[in-house]
Amino acid sequence: MTTQTGHQIAVDFDVPAKMRDGVILRANVYRPVGEGKWPVLLTRLPYGKDFPLGSSALDPAQVARRGYVVIVQDTRGRFTSEGKWEPMRNEAEDGYDTVEWAAKLHYSNGSIGMYGVSYFGFTQWATLIQGPSSLKAAIPIMTWNNPFNGVQFRGGALELGTLANWQLSMGMNVLMRRHSTDPRALGAAMYQLVQDIDALGTQGYHSLPLKEFEPLVRNDVAPDFFLSITSPMDRKQVDPMTIVGKHEQVTAPTFNIGGWYDIFLQDTIENFRIMRTQGSTPEARQSKLLIGPWIHGGFTNPVGELNFGMGATAAMIDLQVDLMSLQLRWFDHFLQGVDTGITSEAPIKLFVMGANVWRDEQEWPLARAVETRYYLHSNGHANSLKGDGSLSTTLPETETADHYDYDPANPVLTRGGALLMTPEFRAGPFDQTPIENRDDVLVYTTPVLEQDVEVTGPISVHLWATSSAPDTDFVARLVDVHPNGYAQNLTDGIIRARYRDFVHGGQPSLIEPDKAYEYEIDLWTTSNLFKKGHQIRVDITSSCFPRWNRNLNTGQEFGSSSEMVVAHQTILHDVDHPSYIVLPVVPIQ
Ligand code: BEZ
Numbered sequence: 223m224t225t226q227t228g229h230q231i232a233v234d235f236d237v238p239a240k241m242r243d244g245v246i247l248r249a250n251v252y253r254p255v256g257e258g259k260w261p262v263l264l265t266r267l268p269y270g271k272d273f274p275l276g277s278s279a280l281d282p283a284q285v286a287r288r289g290y291v292v293i294v295q296d297t298r299g300r301f302t303s304e305g306k307w308e309p310m311r312n313e314a315e316d317g318y319d320t321v322e323w324a325a326k327l328h329y330s331n332g333s334i335g336m337y338g339v340s341y342f343g344f345t346q347w348a349t350l351i352q353g354p355s356s357l358k359a360a361i362p363i364m365t366w367n368n369p370f371n372g373v374q375f376r377g378g379a380l381e382l383g384t385l386a387n388w389q390l391s392m393g394m395n396v397l398m399r400r401h402s403t404d405p406r407a408l409g410a411a412m413y414q415l416v417q418d419i420d421a422l423g424t425q426g427y428h429s430l431p432l433k434e435f436e437p438l439v440r441n442d443v444a445p446d447f448f449l450s451i452t453s454p455m456d457r458k459q460v461d462p463m464t465i466v467g468k469h470e471q472v473t474a475p476t477f478n479i480g481g482w483y484d485i486f487l488q489d490t491i492e493n494f495r496i497m498r499t500q501g502s503t504p505e506a507r508q509s510k511l512l513i514g515p516w517i518h519g520g521f522t523n524p525v526g527e528l529n530f531g532m533g534a535t536a537a538m539i540d541l542q543v544d545l546m547s548l549q550l551r552w553f554d555h556f557l558q559g560v561d562t563g564i565t566s567e568a569p570i571k572l573f574v575m576g577a578n579v580w581r582d583e584q585e586w587p588l589a590r591a592v593e594t595r596y597y598l599h600s601n602g603h604a605n606s607l608k609g610d611g612s613l614s615t616t617l618p619e620t621e622t623a624d625h626y627d628y629d630p631a632n633p634v635l636t637r638g639g640a641l642l643m644t645p646e647f648r649a650g651p652f653d654q655t656p657i658e659n660r661d662d663v664l665v666y667t668t669p670v671l672e673q674d675v676e677v678t679g680p681i682s683v684h685l686w687a688t689s690s691a692p693d694t695d696f697v698a699r700l701v702d703v704h705p706n707g708y709a710q711n712l713t714d715g716i717i718r719a720r721y722r723d724f725v726h727g728g729q730p731s732l733i734e735p736d737k738a739y740e741y742e743i744d745l746w747t748t749s750n751l752f753k754k755g756h757q758i759r760v761d762i763t764s765s766c767f768p769r770w771n772r773n774l775n776t777g778q779e780f781g782s783s784s785e786m787v788v789a790h791q792t793i794l795h796d797v798d799h800p801s802y803i804v805l806p807v808v809p810i811q
Contacts, residue, residue, distance in 0.1 A: 317349030378721025393443025481516025526650020679806030
């Protein structure tokens with residue numbers, strides 16, 4: 223039965239699906255009424271199918287009206303579903319079983335699509351890699367594939383900011399289930415948890431040693447957090463949440479959607495790149511990528527402190543289409559057999575910041591981008607904005623190294639970036655000058671640009687450095703300096719010295735104090751037009767806390783101690799030790 227604007231719909235609440243081990247997961251099912259069979263759009267999330275977030279990625283009622291069955295399911299151990307909550311550990315099997323269950327529902331035509339953001343982007347990939355034959359298309363938005371590149375660790379440093387915040391917030395439902403028959407105990411436990419969430423940004427993040435991280439020990443809601451501390455950078459431990467290396471069974475095309483200031487930017491791009499180049503079917507190789515100037519789960523404008531324009535929002539992408547309609551064009555094509563034209567369009571759509579325009583691209587990285595080295599220079603005093611650091615494409619000759627002391631008791635505080643933290647630490651572009659005024663931040667800036675320079679693609683810093691410590695960290699950030707001095711953070715990265723080889727497949731090992739090593743820092747990716755009159759800047763320091771856990775510079779076992787020492791850092795930039803950033807410079811037509 224259709225109305226002028228679409229189908230009449232019905233909603234069935236708490237529909238049970240039995241998993242292979244007998245555990246029942248429950249879903250809300252939105253479907254057209256009547257006798258027909260329709261394709262199914264499935265999302266599986268741990269945030270509560272009955273809460274607004276469950277309907278945030280696609281409005282289930284609107285989509286059902288368009289001739290789909292929409293299934294919004296609570297994942298295992300969450301809200302109305304049975305079983306134990308073990309974050310990220312059961313989604314492959316449960317995803318597969320749910321897809322096959324959904325394909326057999328009497329109102330389902332057997333074709334399934336999956337959608338959702340972040341964790342419910344991950345539940346898509348966890349299912350995709352099992353290769354269920356009924357799964358025909360997916361739209362994973364802002365999600366990870368490698369736990370060592372964002373969700374747990376980055377460059378060997380713990381993603382403390384994201385993990386502690388996320389695990390504590392997930393604890394609310396843990397407490398609801400634990401105290402479901404005792405409202406008084408629930409009230410007391412919730413009160414404590416909320417106090418700890420509210421104090422995380424100002425106090426909790428500072429808790430040491432990490433293996434006794436107080437906010438999580440006190441509330442006892444996230445034993446998994448401590449696995450990351452007791453088994454850091456352990457590939458076996460994170461296998462259930464790992465997608466990279468497992469794409470070969472994926473047959474369905476994926477539309478990957480990300481944000482330049484998203485915590486999972488790089489893996490969103492990687493998932494696309496892998497599917498495009500190694501997809502096992504022609505459809506999988508039709509995968510697409512769209513990246514806006516967005517933060518994690520945030521698709522509006524302004525972003526951080528900056529106005530990217532109305533066309534930057536998901537409600538009006540390129541002033542042409544909203545994100546829901548775009549997703550439906552994808553599903554209409556692959557699940558309804560409607561030629562929406564979406565596969566004949568360019569596979570990539572990017573928002574170029576600075577120019578504040580969307581642009582279509584054909585391949586990733588861009589073939590026409592020229593990897594250009596910008597070298598660090600100084601007369602030995604690049605400390606802070608008042609220093610003598612400069613950046614140019616000229617190779618250094620004899621140059622005096624720069625020095626700073628990194629004191630973990632007084633770390634550089636996180637200011638903007640790709641974050642998912644407490645409200646004190648908002649994500650996106652924020653003026654970096656307050657931290658660039660510190661002596662433990664080295665600042666290297668080009669002269670004022672005489673013409674526009676576009677940088678779009680992967681970015682890395684190669685840094686020759688010594689440290690007095692047996693283990694320490696180096697952090698690098700790319701910044702666009704506006705003519706009024708405003709320093710816009712674009713992208714950044716960290717390397718923990720003991721993991722310098724691990725990121726290239728080697729073993730972790732401490733460093734020899736005062737020996738020079740060449741560190742590679744992966745700054746992920748950006749797309750930005752540095753306009754004429756602006757300057758390109760690189761900041762080098764040793765902390766970005768509490769986003770990344772502090773290296774205490776002792777070389778002791780991870781998370782085991784509160785002891786900290788000051789590290790004396792030297793950054794070399796001479797002919798034998800050139801330190802530089804690699805920028806993918808896109809010729810301007
Ligand atoms: C998310 O769903 O937003 C999320 C999941 C895991 C870690 C951090 C964020």
